[in-house]
Amino acid sequence: MNKLFSIFGDPVSHSRSPLMHNSVFKNLNYDACYTRTRLVDGDKLRETFFALGLSGANVTVPHKEAAFKACDEVRGFAKSVGAVNTLVNENGRLVGYNTDADGFMYAISEFGDIENILIIGAGGTAKALASRFLQDGLKVSVLNRSESSLEYFKKLGCECGVWSDFHVKKYDLVVNATSAGLSDDRLPAPIDLVNSILENSNYAADAIYGKLTPFLKMAKEKKMTYKDGADMLLGQGVLANELFVNFELGKEEIKTQMRKSFLL
Numbered sequence: 001m002n003k004l005f006s007i008f009g010d011p012v013s014h015s016r017s018p019l020m021h022n023s024v025f026k027n028l029n030y031d032a033c034y035t036r037t038r039l040v041d042g043d044k045l046r047e048t049f050f051a052l053g054l055s056g057a058n059v060t061v062p063h064k065e066a067a068f069k070a071c072d073e074v075r076g077f078a079k080s081v082g083a084v085n086t087l088v089n090e091n092g093r094l095v096g097y098n099t100d101a102d103g104f105m106y107a108i109s110e111f112g113d114i115e116n117i118l119i120i121g122a123g124g125t126a127k128a129l130a131s132r133f134l135q136d137g138l139k140v141s142v143l144n145r146s147e148s149s150l151e152y153f154k155k156l157g158c159e160c161g162v163w164s165d166f167h168v169k170k171y172d173l174v175v176n177a178t179s180a181g182l183s184d185d186r187l188p189a190p191i192d193l194v195n196s197i198l199e200n201s202n203y204a205a206d207a208i209y210g211k212l213t214p215f216l217k218m219a220k221e222k223k224m225t226y227k228d229g230a231d232m233l234l235g236q237g238v239l240a241n242e243l244f245v246n247f248e249l250g251k252e253e254i255k256t257q258m259r260k261s262f263l264l
């Protein structure tokens with residue numbers, strides 16, 4: 001096998017990334033294989049990457065900020081968010097990118113006009129989304145469980161709050177960018193607050209994919225239009241794969257093959 005790729009995370013057993021990337025490699029005859037690696041300690045990311053002899057990797061919860069620190073060079077959008085989800089081995093140098101936010105823009109483009117967004121969560125994904133939304137001139141509010149992670153968003157000019165002091169307004173779109181609901185049945189905020197937010201929002205989206213989270217279940221019960229993280233996953237995956245194969249394969253072909261893996 002010519003090239004080996006992996007996804008790093010904890011947990012990582014739920015990840016569809018191996019299926020997605022292997023579908024592209026296999027069907028487009030690209031000599032590579034993509035595996036998964038459970039990594040508990042983010043500080044070990046760099047040494048594990050090189051010990052496994054990887055050509056590239058994706059990084060998921062909770063190591064995107066550790067991945068940013070592990071890089072020799074960070075390019076593009078990842079620089080402004082301090083979080084990396086894609087790593088490429090360039091002649092022994094670790095180069096980092098962030099393809100999450102563009103993947104998300106692709107997913108919500110189907111919702112139509114969006115101007116006012118509430119993000120629940122303040123981790124790597126929330127940072128990437130907020131910066132990307134602001135780049136497009138959208139209005140962004142952020143609600144998080146703990147105060148300490150909100151500093152970044154206050155500096156960007158977002159309206160911020162924690163569960164106890166949050167004043168709900170009207171939103172075109174509310175996004176769950178927390179990991180609540182990923183491997184448990186939690187809501188991203190207390191139920192009354194989530195209820196009030198959904199009552200005041202037009203659309204709901206969750207970054208989590210492959211299951212109806214308690215958050216989306218509530219949106220569904222309210223007959224809202226919603227999306228899970230599958231399209232976001234597809235978008236970020238296509239952009240990451242282009243980097244892995246150094247743009248040797250066509251974007252549309254990558255997307256077609258990757259989408260097929262969603263049916264498996």
Ligand code: NDP
Pocket residue numbers: 060061062064100103121122123124125126144145146149177178179180182186187188189207208209229230232233234236
């Ligand atoms: P981080 O670990 O960086 O951040 C986690 C965030 O979730 C923090 O704001 C944290 O709050 C909050 N949180 C965690 N547990 C709870 C809880 N029980 N209740 C309320 N808030 C909670 O994670 P990421 O930003 O990397 O990822 C967030 C989610 O997005 C994950 O579920 C991940 O799977 C998903 N994702 C999906 C993608 C896709 O392609 N579909 C791509 C990227 C991510 P606090 O600050 O208080 O700790």
